[in-house]
Amino acid sequence: MASKDQTVAGEWLGLSDEDLIHRIEGLEKGHGLDAQLMAVIGSDRHFFVRQVAAKRIEDHKLLHEHWADRDIGQILVRGVSRAEDVAYLERLAKQTRFADVRKVAEAQLKVTPQVRKPDAAGVE
Secondary structure (H helix, E strand, O other): OOOHHHHHHHHHHOOOHHHHHHHHHOOOOOOOOHHHHHHHHOOOOOHHHHHHHHHOOOOOHHHHOOOOOHHHHHHHHOOOOOHHHHHHHHHHHHHOOOHHHHHHHHHHHHHOOOOOOOOOOOOO
16 A cells, blocks of 8 residues: 555656646745655656755755765756756746746746757757
């Protein structure tokens, strides 16, 4: 039988990126949902979604346990800079129906280095 944490984590992972970011951004201090956030971080979601989840982790020791994990290490140490990341953020900022998701995406775009977008052939 699945625990409550596993059930909630499964529900969260069933959400669209937009809805998931909205849910995470709405968490208040003392949310007690680190297990669910860790499930998002360990998922195959887009880097930006996992980064938003990592920023809301309250027990940072949980992240340190995964220091050697390439994806979690990227969440902790790199900014969004790849052209596909920028394109994702731009699309999210334009298309989301949630103001807080738009705000987070726009804020990340402001601190993201300008990168060349791939041309039609996919060459940067």
